[in-house]
Amino acid sequence: MDRLALLARGAQEAAAGNLPAAEAAYRSMLQAAPLDAEALNNLGAVLNLGQRHEEAEASCRAALAAQPGFWAALSNLGAALQRQQRYAEATAAYVAALRSNPGDANACTNLGVALHEQWRMAESLAVHEAAADLAPDDAEVRTNRATALLASGDFARGFAEFEWRWRVPGTLPHGVAGRQWLGESPDGRTILLHDEGGFGDTLQFVRYAPALAARGARVVLRVQAPLAGLVRRSMPGIAAVAARGEALPPHDLHCPMVSLPHAFGTRLETVPGDTPYLEPCPLKAAVWRARLDAWTGGKGLRVGLAWAGSPRPGMPEIHAMDRRRSMALARLAPLAGVTGVRFVSLQLGAAAETAHPPPGMDLADPMAAMADFDDTAALVAGLDLVISVDTAVAHLAGALGRPVWVLSRYDACWRWLAGRRDSPWYPSLRLYRQPNPGDWESLLAEVAGDLQKLADI
Numbered sequence: 001m002d003r004l005a006l007l008a009r010g011a012q013e014a015a016a017g018n019l020p021a022a023e024a025a026y027r028s029m030l031q032a033a034p035l036d037a038e039a040l041n042n043l044g045a046v047l048n049l050g051q052r053h054e055e056a057e058a059s060c061r062a063a064l065a066a067q068p069g070f071w072a073a074l075s076n077l078g079a080a081l082q083r084q085q086r087y088a089e090a091t092a093a094y095v096a097a098l099r100s101n102p103g104d105a106n107a108c109t110n111l112g113v114a115l116h117e118q119w120r121m122a123e124s125l126a127v128h129e130a131a132a133d134l135a136p137d138d139a140e141v142r143t144n145r146a147t148a149l150l151a152s153g154d155f156a157r158g159f160a161e162f163e164w165r166w167r168v169p170g171t172l173p174h175g176v177a178g179r180q181w182l183g184e185s186p187d188g189r190t191i192l193l194h195d196e197g198g199f200g201d202t203l204q205f206v207r208y209a210p211a212l213a214a215r216g217a218r219v220v221l222r223v224q225a226p227l228a229g230l231v232r233r234s235m236p237g238i239a240a241v242a243a244r245g246e247a248l249p250p251h252d253l254h255c256p257m258v259s260l261p262h263a264f265g266t267r268l269e270t271v272p273g274d275t276p277y278l279e280p281c282p283l284k285a286a287v288w289r290a291r292l293d294a295w296t297g298g299k300g301l302r303v304g305l306a307w308a309g310s311p312r313p314g315m316p317e318i319h320a321m322d323r324r325r326s327m328a329l330a331r332l333a334p335l336a337g338v339t340g341v342r343f344v345s346l347q348l349g350a351a352a353e354t355a356h357p358p359p360g361m362d363l364a365d366p367m368a369a370m371a372d373f374d375d376t377a378a379l380v381a382g383l384d385l386v387i388s389v390d391t392a393v394a395h396l397a398g399a400l401g402r403p404v405w406v407l408s409r410y411d412a413c414w415r416w417l418a419g420r421r422d423s424p425w426y427p428s429l430r431l432y433r434q435p436n437p438g439d440w441e442s443l444l445a446e447v448a449g450d451l452q453k454l455a456d457i
Contacts, residue, residue: 019046035062041076044077047080057080108141116151128141174196179253186212186217192221192248192249193219201258222242229373275399280377288379295364304345307328309391336360338451385405404428405450407443410436
């Protein structure tokens with residue numbers, strides 16, 4: 001197969017998501033021509049898609065050695081460095097790519113994201129504006145700008161722009177046909193509010209359902225099955241709650257839950273932050289309170305721990321993000337030295353199954369008895385504090401109005417906002433951010449100090 005045919009084959013396989021076949025095509029080219037800069041660059045792009053960023057870096061650097069100033073290789077090199085959180089080098093690579101090719105919208109939007117992830121928000125927003133000028137119909141460009149606007153607290157523009165997320169290639173459809181409710185008068189209409197993304201998104205934005213019912217709508221919900229019982233019981237004014245996979249309730253209009261702030265015209269100063277808006281089952285909560293009393297003897301601060309999110313290995317970008325937000329239980333060793341505290345695991349999945357408490361940590365693990373979020377809510381209701389990485393448990397505690405400390409990766413989610421330790425979404429939440437990429441040690445030292453002060457009260 002000749003060079004052009006192999007290039008075309010690699011591009012087609014990459015576009016179809018068949019990364020091994022795309023990699024094979026480019027490596028076939030490189031066997032015959034090891035210094036082919038285009039093949040080296042394209043291989044780097046494929047390796048980036050496969051989250052093999054160190055290999056991608058090497059391939060892009062080889063492309064640049066073969067063809068200095070090659071703008072596409074500079075752009076792909078920037079992506080490889082960015083995902084290794086080597087932000088200064090990534091920024092320099094993107095700037096060099098744009099110097100060589102000022103019309104490269106991909107390098108421009110990625111530079112905006114890299115600046116965002118360094119919390120250089122004014123610069124990030126300016127670059128995102130330039131990227132949108134270069135590619136006004138590119139959904140990824142527009143969605144990247146949306147997250148920067150949201151992180152900066154510009155909810156009016158940010159949530160409107162975030163509607164582009166559904167057009168990003170590879171985004172799973174929400175599966176609901178019909179016209180979306182956009183904020184017009186809902187009086188007398190049945191409106192379906194439905195989940196998207198993870199449990200945390202549903203827990204955060206289901207708060208809008210009672211407000212929509214108060215406007216005169218008949219509100220029905222579709223949520224993930226493990227949330228159905230908690231939501232159904234906590235929101236008696238909702239006409240019906242269906243679990244994902246069940247038949248949708250009849251409705252006139254629909255709205256994805258993360259689109260509700262846009263439909264309601266939410267601004268930073270008008271976030272509906274009243275909590276709790278979810279309630280634990282009183283009987284279940286009483287049972288767990290009694291069990292916790294028996295375990296602790298009624299002494300000490302009861303602190304729930306969740307140290308890992310959901311890895312979702314079939315979704316490479318989310319899997320990579322989860323590796324940045326999660327940690328091993330053993331890394332929580334600084335908390336084991338805090339006196340006057342009894343710890344309770346709130347962790348599920350493989351991270352719980354393979355976990356070993358650090359020496360000195362008194363950790364109870366009742367999670368085998370948790371069938372769904374309704375059970376977990378009852379357990380959380382009996383705790384004095386929840387300490388969690390950025391995952392659904394943090395949202396659950398916040399929605400229940402329980403004190404929660406969120407341990408956030410350096411490149412924190414847009415919803416926690418730039419430069420803040422609190423959250424307008426959850427008044428009971430305190431945010432601890434990594435001061436440097438991957439630096440859990442400094443963060444946990446601060447948390448341990450604050451926890452000891454709380455235990456000493």
